[in-house]
Amino acid sequence: MRKQLFFAPVLTIMLFLTACSGGDDSPAPVQNTDTTQLLGKWKIYKAEYENSEPVLYESNGACGREILEFQNDGEVSETLYIDDDCQFGGSGSYSWWVLENGAVAMGAQNSYHHIITVNGNELMVDATQEAGYKKYYNKLN
Numbered sequence: 001m002r003k004q005l006f007f008a009p010v011l012t013i014m015l016f017l018t019a020c021s022g023g024d025d026s027p028a029p030v031q032n033t034d035t036t037q038l039l040g041k042w043k044i045y046k047a048e049y050e051n052s053e054p055v056l057y058e059s060n061g062a063c064g065r066e067i068l069e070f071q072n073d074g075e076v077s078e079t080l081y082i083d084d085d086c087q088f089g090g091s092g093s094y095s096w097w098v099l100e101n102g103a104v105a106m107g108a109q110n111s112y113h114h115i116i117t118v119n120g121n122e123l124m125v126d127a128t129q130e131a132g133y134k135k136y137y138n139k140l141n
Contacts, residue, residue, distance in 0.1 A: 046135070066081070066137075075096070104118075114127040
């Protein structure tokens, strides 16, 4: 009888410590993050790579050297041109999303991401953590 009386409170305490909360443990969605200024096409004008001088890109061509296009569905397309005559050099696609802290990220979810900031007509891709560079783009009208 004494063993049962001893185990009953221990069992009750363990039950309370291991019980589920019943709530959803997923992160709360970020509210009020305005991503509308992110949408559209952006043309590269400068890149900063680790341990080197900034690289300036010609902005005079019809297409530039690298174009990012952010779409409303969370996709980003990147198009590379090898000259100012818009000779195609390659392309890729990525995702963009809003992080829990309200920052905008671009990359492959659950793998890697770069932080995106927009200030007026300038967009910066900060890839210093993953790839050692920052790239700067101007908005195309």
